[in-house]
Amino acid sequence: MPHRVLAHTADTGIEATADTLAELVRELAGGMFALISPLDPALARSWVTVGVEADTLPDLVVDILSELLYQSEVGDLVFCDFQVEMGSNLAVIVAAGGIPVSEVDAAGPPIKAVTYHDLVVEKRDNDWYGRVYFDV
Amino acid sequence: MEFRRVDELTWEIPPQGGMRVPGRIFADETLIDLVRLERAADQVANVAHLPGIVVASFAMPDIHWGYGFPIGGVAATMVSEDGVVSPGGVGFDICCGVRLISSAFAESDFERRRDRIMGELDHRIPRGMGKGSIAPGRLLPAVLERGAAAALEAGYGWADDLGRCEESGTSTGADPAALSEHAVARGGDQLGSLGAGNHFLEVQVVDEVVDTTAAAAFGLARGMVVIMLHCGSRGLGHQTCTDQLRVMGPAMIRHGISVPDRQLACVPVSSAEGMGYLAAMAASANFAWANRHILAHEVRRSFATAFDVPETETGMHLVYDVAHNLAKIETQEVDGRPVELCVHRKGATRAFGPGHPDLPPDLAAVGQPVLIPGTMGTASWVLRGVNGNPAFASAAHGAGRVMSRKRAKRVESGRTVREHLEQGGISVRPGSVGLLSEEAPYAYKDVDRVADVCDRAGLASKVARLRPVGVVKG
Numbered sequence: 001m002p003h004r005v006l007a008h009t010a011d012t013g014i015e016a017t018a019d020t021l022a023e024l025v026r027e028l029a030g031g032m033f034a035l036i037s038p039l040d041p042a043l044a045r046s047w048v049t050v051g052v053e054a055d056t057l058p059d060l061v062v063d064i065l066s067e068l069l070y071q072s073e074v075g076d077l078v079f080c081d082f083q084v085e086m087g088s089n090l091a092v093i094v095a096a097g098g099i100p101v102s103e104v105d106a107a108g109p110p111i112k113a114v115t116y117h118d119l120v121v122e123k124r125d126n127d128w129y130g131r132v133y134f135d136v
Numbered sequence: 137m138e139f140r141r142v143d144e145l146t147w148e149i150p151p152q153g154g155m156r157v158p159g160r161i162f163a164d165e166t167l168i169d170l171v172r173l174e175r176a177a178d179q180v181a182n183v184a185h186l187p188g189i190v191v192a193s194f195a196m197p198d199i200h201w202g203y204g205f206p207i208g209g210v211a212a213t214m215v216s217e218d219g220v221v222s223p224g225g226v227g228f229d230i231c232c233g234v235r236l237i238s239s240a241f242a243e244s245d246f247e248r249r250r251d252r253i254m255g256e257l258d259h260r261i262p263r264g265m266g267k268g269s270i271a272p273g274r275l276l277p278a279v280l281e282r283g284a285a286a287a288l289e290a291g292y293g294w295a296d297d298l299g300r301c302e303e304s305g306t307s308t309g310a311d312p313a314a315l316s317e318h319a320v321a322r323g324g325d326q327l328g329s330l331g332a333g334n335h336f337l338e339v340q341v342v343d344e345v346v347d348t349t350a351a352a353a354f355g356l357a358r359g360m361v362v363i364m365l366h367c368g369s370r371g372l373g374h375q376t377c378t379d380q381l382r383v384m385g386p387a388m389i390r391h392g393i394s395v396p397d398r399q400l401a402c403v404p405v406s407s408a409e410g411m412g413y414l415a416a417m418a419a420s421a422n423f424a425w426a427n428r429h430i431l432a433h434e435v436r437r438s439f440a441t442a443f444d445v446p447e448t449e450t451g452m453h454l455v456y457d458v459a460h461n462l463a464k465i466e467t468q469e470v471d472g473r474p475v476e477l478c479v480h481r482k483g484a485t486r487a488f489g490p491g492h493p494d495l496p497p498d499l500a501a502v503g504q505p506v507l508i509p510g511t512m513g514t515a516s517w518v519l520r521g522v523n524g525n526p527a528f529a530s531a532a533h534g535a536g537r538v539m540s541r542k543r544a545k546r547v548e549s550g551r552t553v554r555e556h557l558e559q560g561g562i563s564v565r566p567g568s569v570g571l572l573s574e575e576a577p578y579a580y581k582d583v584d585r586v587a588d589v590c591d592r593a594g595l596a597s598k599v600a601r602l603r604p605v606g607v608v609k610g
Contacts, residue, residue, distance in 0.1 A: 007540040009174050009201040036265070058398075059385070066378050073371050074321050076266050101266035106568045108541065109333040109610070110265045112374040113228040116381065116398035117203030133203055135228045135374070136333055136541070 003031030006131070012108070013118070013133035021057075022084040024121070024128040025064060025092060029082045032065055032111060032134065033072070037104045039080035044097025046077055051093040057121045060090050061130060065114045068096055078104045109136050137177040139168065145593040146526075148192075149177060154396070155184040160192040162527070162593045167197055170538055170581060179206040182396045186211060187404075188219025190470050190477070194527040196484050197589040198508075198536030198581060202227075204399030207483035207537075210530040213405065215465065215476045220393065221410045222402035223384065223417075225480030226463050228377040230417055231307070231424035232368030233459035234485075234507040234533075236518065237432055238354075239439065240451025241361040243341045246605060249442045253339065254563045254606050256438035261337055261431065263330035263610035264567030270328025271430050276320065276423075279327060280312035283422035284429040284457075292328075292433040299496045300454040302486060302504075305425040311415035315372070316379045319416075323372030323423055328430035332567060332610030334534075334575055335367040336509075337435070339563075339606035340516060346598045350502040350520045354455050356600050363435050363452070364516055364602065366509055368461065369424040376420045380413045405465075405478045414463070421462060428457055455518070456505035460485045460533035468528055479528050487531040487596045489523035506596040510535045510583030512564070512575065512607040513557055517587040519596035531596040535583035544579040563606040572609065 006013035014031040018024035033039075050067045054060035072079055079098035086092055112135040120131040139147040139161070147168055149159030159180035163171060171177055176199050183204075184193035189211055199208035204224030213219030246253065262268035271292065278286035284298060284305025298304045312320075330337060342360045345351045356362065369376075384401040387409040388394070393402060403409040432454065440447040463480045470477070488495055488504040495504055503521035508531070510516045519531060539547075548556075550572035554564050566572050584601075591598045 005542055007542050009176075009537050009540055010207055011203060012541060055386070059382075063382070070318050070322065070375065074325075078265075104265070106265060106332075106571060109571060109574065110331070112333075113378050115203040115228075116401070119398060135203060 003027050008133060011133055011136050013131060015131040017127045017129050021128050022086045024130050025061065026082045026084045028061060028130050028132055029065060029068055033079045035108045036110060037078050037107050041081035043099050044081035045099060047095055047097045048075060049093065049095045053091040058119050060092060061121045062114050062116060064092050064094055069111060076101045111136050137181060145589055149181050155181055157184050157189050157192050159184050161195040161199060162197050162589060162595060164589050166585060167589060171199055174201040176201045176206040182400060183209055183211050185395055186213060186220055186222060186402055187393055188213035188217050190214055196532040197586045198532040198534050200536045204397050205482040209482045210484045210527050212477040212479045212528045215405045215478055218404045219478055220402035221405045221413055221463050221478050222400055222480060223377050223380045223413055224399040224401060225482050226417060227461045227482050228374045229368035229461055230373035230376060231421035231459045232461040233424065233457060234364060234366050234509055235428045235432055235457040236455040236507055237363040237435060237452050238356060238455050239361045242359050243361060246339065246361050250563060252442040253439060254565055256442050257337060257608050258565040260434045260438050261330055261608055264332050267325040268329055269326050270434050273324035275327060276324055277312060279426040280419040280422050281310055282306050283425035287426040287429045292430045297429060297454045301425060301457040302459055305429060307418035307421040309415055310418035310422050312419045314412055314416035315376055315419055319372050319375035319379065322375050326370040328427060329370060330367050330431065330610050331370055335610055336512065337365045337608040338512065338604045339363055340602040340604050342600050343603040344601040346600060350599045353499060353502045354505050355453055356455065362602060364509060365428060365431055367427060369420045370427065372423050373420040376416050380416060383409055417463065456507065458485055458507050481530055483533045484530045485533045487521035487525055487529050489521045489525065506531045508532050508534060508587055511577040511580045512604055513560060513562065513577035515583055516602040517583060517598065518600045519587065519590060520599050522594060522597050525595055527595060531590050532586050535580040535586055537579055538581050539579040541574040544576055545573045547578060548573050548576060562604050565608045567610045
């Protein structure tokens with residue numbers, strides 16, 4: 001299921017469901033940057049690769065999304081395409097492709113950070129479900 | 137969440153479950169009805185679970201749903217009794233705050249040079265996404281140690297600015313080494329930049345003076361053009377909070393602490409992790425003090441250029457610079473005796489009353505200026521701190537959102553919001569026209585009502601109302 005934007009008085013959240021954890025991470029990453037500007041993945045031309053390890057699934061998601069935000073800000077990029085590879089023992093590597101901020105027509109304000117508020121990342125029957133709120 | 141009405145403007149959430157103290161919200165009936173529409177009151181109750189919290193988990197009249205703490209939340213913990221410090225009680229935008237600058241110009245002066253002033257500000261104020269800053273990154277190490285004082289030494293601002301800053305523009309106990317490489321990397325290109333979202337620079341006119349004595353002490357008079365700016369520690373602060381929350385998760389388990397929301401992660405103030413957070417927070421706060429100081433420097437240059445006068449003839453003195461996202465060690469009275477507290481203000485303004493030793497001599501008789509920005513289409517307020525404040529010397533920090541960004545965008549387009557503002561005599565220089573609707577006046581509560589409740593509840597006393605005539609947004 002494509003991500004869905006969740007209303008929040010001051011900030012913004014997204015939720016998504018996917019067949020695999022890797023797809024869920026990809027959907028949440030895509031949803032986070034779509035809040036700034038929903039771009040066609042085919043536009044991606046600058047790529048960075050980041051990896052994180054964590055102790056829990058929610059931490060893994062917060063950490064990888066936070067790292068992507070960092071890369072976006074220091075690289076002056078808005079990401080729109082993501083290749084996700086899950087490692088063993090709660091590790092993930094993401095190759096994120098994007099375009100320069102200067103070429104983007106912003107649909108929303110920059111995201112300051114990924115929060116732990118109402119954070120959910122879990123397996124539900126045959127699906128993976130995630131819900132994340134962002135400080136904007 | 138059920139409330140009990142304590143008096144006309146105070147609503148209490150009685151302790152239940154793991155709450156160590158009651159929740160206490162300052163609101164009239166209209167504002168409390170807005171609180172009932174969302175989950176902010178649940179967050180007031182959640183904050184009441186923090187170890188060491190005393191008296192109550194307070195919420196200001198502009199309270200709304202945040203993450204962990206509500207926006208508008210105030211919590212004080214006893215340092216000596218394993219009271220905790222929580223990065224969630226400060227937020228990601230560490231030391232976000234408001235700066236107000238007076239001027240020698242009247243509204244008629246602004247009207248004569250309106251386009252030139254707005255053009256200068258539009259050109260000179262970096263904002264929105266992407267790199268762009270007024271000051272070079274090489275200033276960062278000194279700024280992280282000494283805040284606005286370092287920026288002043290580098291040639292930005294006026295010498296008398298520091299006396300009109302909370303903490304004189306320098307947070308004590310800052311340790312730049314406590315910041316991560318990521319945080320420093322994010323800050324290097326952003327020193328002297330506004331950001332986006334609800335951050336802004338406004339040209340305003342003093343529309344109404346309620347307290348002439350205090351207004352005179354603050355350097356304000358009816359009809360005066362003033363400049364208000366709202367921003368914080370940018371990516372450096374956001375990264376620092378992210379880093380510290382990562383540390384506090386496992387640390388909280390080691391200290392045997394559990395909280396109802398992971399965003400309330402906390403550790404004893406006196407623990408190694410607690411002291412580490414306060415040192416990193418202070419360094420980030422120093423970035424924020426300097427950031428607003430450097431932006432103000434460019435605002436003065438804009439006005440001087442637009443009016444073809446030297447900066448010294450602009451009369452652009454700092455009225456005050458106040459933070460609304462900080463945790464501070466303060467000595468305040470609890471049960472009639474002075475105690476050392478860690479006071480968290482998350483979307484709440486410090487409001488020291490007359491005679492407080494931390495006030496500069498020229499403000500000692502009237503109290504600290506309290507700045508409550510409203511919306512770009514309505515008004516903002518200047519209040520003053522009063523003695524006997526029931527919430528650890530705290531007051532509101534803004535109008536408070538009432539509508540999500542998603543919903544606000546459905547009401548009007550950014551282009552329509554701009555047209556309405558311009559028709560109302562407010563010049564708008566947006567970084568992105570499309571984003572204006574997220575910050576439209578209808579997305580916020582009535583700031584006049586918020587200021588009025590602050591006044592009547594004894595949180596702060598009204599001094600002057602400010603009306604916007606020009607807006608610069610990210």
